[in-house]
Amino acid sequence: MLIMKFGGTSVGSAERLQGVFALLKDAQDKKQSIVVVLSAMSGMTNSLIEGAQKAVKRDLKGALQIAAAIGDNHVQAIESLFVKSDTSMQLLREIQNHMQELEVLYKGVSYLGELTKRSMDAVSGMGELMSSKIMAAYCQSHGLNAKWMDARQFVVTDDHFGKANPLWDKLTPKTRETLLPILEKGTIVITQGFIGATEEGASTTLGRGGSDFSASIFGVALEADEIQIWTDVDGMMTADPRVVKDAVVLPEVSFQEASELAYFGAKVLHPMTIAPAVEKNIPVRILNTMAPDRQGTIIKESTKPKGIVSAIASKKGIVAFFITTPRMLMTHGFLVRIFEIFEKHETSIDLIATSEVSISITVDRLDTISAIAADLAHYGQVKVVRDVAIVTVVGEQFRDQSGIAGQIFDAMRKTNILMISGGASDINMSFVVSDDQADNAVQQLHQAFFAKTAAVK
Ligand code: ASP
Numbered sequence: 001m002l003i004m005k006f007g008g009t010s011v012g013s014a015e016r017l018q019g020v021f022a023l024l025k026d027a028q029d030k031k032q033s034i035v036v037v038l039s040a041m042s043g044m045t046n047s048l049i050e051g052a053q054k055a056v057k058r059d060l061k062g063a064l065q066i067a068a069a070i071g072d073n074h075v076q077a078i079e080s081l082f083v084k085s086d087t088s089m090q091l092l093r094e095i096q097n098h099m100q101e102l103e104v105l106y107k108g109v110s111y112l113g114e115l116t117k118r119s120m121d122a123v124s125g126m127g128e129l130m131s132s133k134i135m136a137a138y139c140q141s142h143g144l145n146a147k148w149m150d151a152r153q154f155v156v157t158d159d160h161f162g163k164a165n166p167l168w169d170k171l172t173p174k175t176r177e178t179l180l181p182i183l184e185k186g187t188i189v190i191t192q193g194f195i196g197a198t199e200e201g202a203s204t205t206l207g208r209g210g211s212d213f214s215a216s217i218f219g220v221a222l223e224a225d226e227i228q229i230w231t232d233v234d235g236m237m238t239a240d241p242r243v244v245k246d247a248v249v250l251p252e253v254s255f256q257e258a259s260e261l262a263y264f265g266a267k268v269l270h271p272m273t274i275a276p277a278v279e280k281n282i283p284v285r286i287l288n289t290m291a292p293d294r295q296g297t298i299i300k301e302s303t304k305p306k307g308i309v310s311a312i313a314s315k316k317g318i319v320a321f322f323i324t325t326p327r328m329l330m331t332h333g334f335l336v337r338i339f340e341i342f343e344k345h346e347t348s349i350d351l352i353a354t355s356e357v358s359i360s361i362t363v364d365r366l367d368t369i370s371a372i373a374a375d376l377a378h379y380g381q382v383k384v385v386r387d388v389a390i391v392t393v394v395g396e397q398f399r400d401q402s403g404i405a406g407q408i409f410d411a412m413r414k415t416n417i418l419m420i421s422g423g424a425s426d427i428n429m430s431f432v433v434s435d436d437q438a439d440n441a442v443q444q445l446h447q448a449f450f451a452k453t454a455a456v457k
């Protein structure tokens with residue numbers, strides 16, 4: 001069984017959708033069982049959220065304009081994909097129903113002047129429902145045996161609206177009992193990424209970019225042979241090609257390396273995607289919808305040895321906290337209290353480095369910085385540095401190699417390093433540098449580790 005997840009651009013234009021259709025047809029001809037997981041059409045989730053934000057600021061007119069634009073976008077997609085027929089009329093009615101529901105939600109939010117995370121989820125998940133309906137109708141009207149299914153019937157989550165967690169004990173049996181009988185008949189299931197529902201039936205979302213995570217959830221629940229993430233790039237690369245011209249695609253990446261890289265290349269793969277797949281040892285393949293014949297990247301448990309360094313990644317726009325206090329010396333429980341502050345503000349910590357009297361922490365959430373800094377101030381001197389970047393060197397078994405650190409530092413000799421963290425996962429060494437030095441650091445590191453291998457080849 002295959003899980004095939006397609007991003008928002010795959011549904012937007014007739015050409016793209018035909019491409020997806022060809023892939024599905026090919027897979028069905030090969031008698032593969034397929035679950036198709038879809039994102040919203042590009043930009044729609046952002047618009048849905050923007051409308052809600054206008055509504056809560058009592059700009060109902062602005063919100064309704066956005067709703068109208070969202071409706072138009074879908075109507076245009078339908079008109080470009082279908083000749084006028086019962087199917088297209090039915091689809092247009094469904095889009096109209098969604099738009100009416102959206103207007104009611106926006107009005108409610110606007111009258112109450114309150115936008116709960118729960119209402120936001122009801123709004124932001126709508127794009128997936130619409131894109132998947134369009135895709136399912138297109139497939140059916142072109143002779144594919146496919147069925148549209150509402151993911152909220154089986155993706156059971158907790159009620160952490162905005163970033164809900166799968167409730168596996170409920171989700172797995174429900175997904176299996178709902179989808180397996182359909183799949184066994186050779187029917188393709190077309191469903192939504194990103195959304196789920198609580199046991200009581202309230203709509204939830206898995207967090208921005210969560211459709212990849214959905215694909216992995218389906219893969220695990222249904223024990224798929226492979227999870228395919230179809231996107232608009234060729235796969236995971238040795239570095240961001242916008243930063244490093246001669247970056248190349250990595251044909252194979254281990255689960256561990258991918259987890260490190262996913263955080264940085266969130267555009268390629270949502271970081272949560274790997275964890276469930278690891279547990280069931282299901283390979284995840286990244287493929288390009290625009291160039292389906294390219295091999296892409298396969299992420300699996302063990303891979304052929306690549307070289308010591310497999311990729312260089314970076315992430316800008318993060319924040320570093322530096323906490324210094326003599327009270328840390330010889331006391332126990334200090335770190336716990338520091339971490340509790342981050343927990344209280346629901347902010348996840350990315351990198352940590354400590355000494356006897358200081359601790360450095362990076363996060364990528366910006367809206368909680370001041371609140372965290374205020375709480376941290378009870379424990380010592382706090383310095384907050386914004387606009388910094390993490391630069392990471394990912395490779396296999398650094399600990400078994402000598403001289404790697406020397407090579408890395410040599411490549412970074414012109415960079416001002418604010419913080420270093422490494423070794424925890426055996427395959428990663430990370431640095432915090434200022435945003436404006438990050439690209440250069442990545443280029444130097446890439447040059448140091450990849451230009452050499454290229455020369456040897
Ligand atoms: N449509 C959702 C978002 O834009 C989920 C996804 O595309 O993965 O965040």
Ligand code: MG
Pocket residue numbers: 007209212267270
């Ligand atoms: Mg995405």
